[in-house]
Amino acid sequence: MHYGGDYYPEQWDPAIWREDIERMQEAGVTMVTVGVFAWARIQPREGEFDWRWLDEVLDLLHDAGIAVDLATATASPPPWATTAYPQMLPRDHEGVVYSPGSRQHYAPTSPDYRRLAADLVTVMAARYAQHPAVQMWHVNNEYGCHLHYDYSENAERAFRRWLEAKYRDIDTLNSAWGTVFWSQSFGSFDDVPLPRRAPYIHNPAAELDFRRFTSDALLELFVMERDILRDAGATQPITTNFMGAFPAADYWRWAQEVDIISDDTYPDPNDPAAYLDSAFTRDLMRSLRPGQPWLVMEQATEAANSRLTNAPKAPGQAEALSMQSVGRGADGILFFQWRQSRRGAEKFHSAMLPHAGTDTRIWREVVHLGETLRSLPELPAGPSGARIALVFRWDSWWASSSPDLPTIVDYERHVRTWHGAAQQLHLPVDLVRGDEDLSRYDLVIAPSLFLVDDRTAAALQRYVEAGGHLVVTAFSDVVDADCAFRDGGFTVALREVLGVETLEFGALVPAGGGHGPGLDAVTVRTPFGDLGGHTAAEVIRLRGAEVIGRFVDGREAGAPALTRHAFGDGHADYLATIPDAPAARAILESLSEHRAIAPLLEGEPVSFVDVSRRGDHVTIVNHGVTDVEVPISGTDISTGQPVTQVRLQPFEWAIIRTEGETR
């Protein structure tokens, strides 16, 4: 179990380094990330490197038994680089150049940036690949975090080459994108524009490819640095820090390229339900590489400094959220940052060692968390015990974010709604792509899977045929991988499985607009209660499915809204609207009973209690503000005593070794 944070020795006098290391030892720090923003300090001018300070820092840390996650420092190019090569700066969609003076001011496709980054990493790798302090490599930092999309000329050139590699000839692109519409047919790849500011909306197929390209272009940077490190003989695991459900990078693809998943997490302490959001991103990280532990690379001990108001974490909350991550497979808890800065844009950001010093609540909590993590036994990596899978797909997210849809579909929020409902019922959930083997799940939910490619359709079909239970909701199976309608209407790829066909999308006005029932929200009557829906009330035609629920209001009052279709040995449900949180919960309650999926805790679900499983170890965290009592049988690993229930104060946690099922 690693413990530590980002360490910026370059911000401090060397005399402070020694004090830092003593304090790190006091706090039980085992690993620090060094060098994330040190490019200018390492390379003051092109061709000139100063490694002395970093040599000294690495040696000091090593002598103190503290491992280093060495960053490649490429996230913030130094001023000389942009002065010499201004064409490496990125542009926004209006063509405005982003200025240096902050960070991440580089176009990911810029040949100058790539060359300079490669030069730096080559020299760094040669110097430190064998250094005993270096236990991990941290490539760049939060790829794309501020600039999701770059519209520079470099990007345009690279996009064209990416398209050429994908489509080979321009007529294939013309046909896939449907460029005959609005006179957009291209004569050559060099005619293809970036989706910059235009008089009206862009071709959605072009937008979708631009997003795919951007994720790939960022990933190419990671792979470039990783390969330089490997070629220099580095054998340590190589990572880059993810950002949860980050919209601009398809982490399913990225997860194949890193050695270990690491993630940054900043839930808003002002939001009592934020623990559900962080449960979602923790489960996502766990699911990206099933069965392999991952790391929390960054989180705040107290306040962040990127929100309009930056609430502090309450006493004990940093530990509660850390244990939520541990319960979901994290084998390391690191913070941004070790010592609070005295200058610069993030000087208000909290740290393990606050500006106010060691006689502070934060420092005491940091020391306590270090002791806690040290005292944990080795925890099995998995399995999570999830019998429910939730499909989460970047390509479908991108396709359903375009501005030309019948209504605004908040895909990520919709997926989170299902995940949150499952967490409130203490039902563990894995995130899946939907095109893999799903046979170990009793229930698979595909919320608003707008884009369904052939491979995913086939996998979902196989899953149901073999006895699975699939739930699909409104705005699913609308377009294919080219963002085009399929022949034969909507819900074509999954029609055989679902036994329904969508005829109209029945857009509702955005919720909260005061338009009233039937216009901004609908009710679906089912044998297990009334369900609330929003965003759409689709008109569907039965193609073999039976009706379980009907709309009771709105344009479609009386029409089918929830259906079930027996297909092969399994069943597929279709919900012709987007459920609100109570509706998702009611459906999950009904289906988990039907499929005999037991929650991780016996009895009634307990509010604000988060439960997760790593093999036979169940982690329970109370994220609420009142004491709770939770029934669970096993051995409390903190006391070694058998228990049949645990009592937890606000932000308290327990890990119970159970003898229950561990699949």
Ligand code: GLA
């Ligand atoms: C991100 C970055 C860090 C820092 C923190 C502040 O996670 O990676 O460099 O800016 O945010 O919350």
